[in-house]
Amino acid sequence: MAVSKLVAASGGGIKNVQRGSAGGAGTVTITAVNIAKAFVNVFGTSSSGTVAASGTVASHTSSFPQTRLGIPNGFEGSLTTALKYSDSGTLNGINVNQSVGVIPATTISNNSASISGGTTNLVAAVVQGYLSDSTSLVVSGACRWEVVEFN
Numbered sequence: 001m002a003v004s005k006l007v008a009a010s011g012g013g014i015k016n017v018q019r020g021s022a023g024g025a026g027t028v029t030i031t032a033v034n035i036a037k038a039f040v041n042v043f044g045t046s047s048s049g050t051v052a053a054s055g056t057v058a059s060h061t062s063s064f065p066q067t068r069l070g071i072p073n074g075f076e077g078s079l080t081t082a083l084k085y086s087d088s089g090t091l092n093g094i095n096v097n098q099s100v101g102v103i104p105a106t107t108i109s110n111n112s113a114s115i116s117g118g119t120t121n122l123v124a125a126v127v128q129g130y131l132s133d134s135t136s137l138v139v140s141g142a143c144r145w146e147v148v149e150f151n
Contacts, residue, residue, distance in 0.1 A: 019146040021045070028137040030147055035131050038149040044127035046142035052118040059112040067103040 015037070018030050127141040137147060 013150055015149045015151045017146060017148050019144070021142075021144045022139045023142055025139060025141050027132070028139060028145070030135055030137050032134045033131070033147060033149040035134055037151070038131065038147055040129050040131060040137060041146045041148070042127055042129035042139060043144045044125050044141060045144060046125040046127065047122055048125040049122040050118060050120070051122050052116070052120045054116040055114070057110075057113045057115065059110060061107060061109040063107045064103075064105065066105040 016031075016033075018033075020028060020030075022028055125141055127139060127143040129137055129139040129143065129145055131147070132138050137145060139145060
């Protein structure tokens with residue numbers, strides 16, 4: 001939480017002005033002021049509430065070509081030959097069809113769709129601040145603040 005101190009020109013009614021910002025609720029340490037001769041201005045910088053959702057999800061299509069899986073090292077010889085030339089459709093008693101090792105071509109599509117829902121109730125958040133002692137400014141949320149002390 002940043003603090004800046006501005007000292008007024010001599011002879012004026014204002015002794016000093018301190019300004020800064022707070023990222024959230026908490027206590028800001030300021031240079032000591034006489035609480036009886038000071039006041040606080042707090043300007044909220046946060047919001048509260050929700051915003052309704054609306055929009056359109058576009059349609060999309062993705063196509064994937066047929067893919068053949070590779071035969072792992074060590075199986076190239078008899079397994080490959082047996083798969084290519086087996087007339088019976090079996091290999092060592094296991095049924096082997098023509099799609100073993102092949103992922104067929106596929107197309108995936110989705111239609112466009114609209115989304116909407118909820119209500120909008122977004123408002124500027126109410127943020128307050130007060131001097132709890134001569135060096136502590138307590139704020140209730142994100143804000144810009146100033147403490148003005150008079151002579």
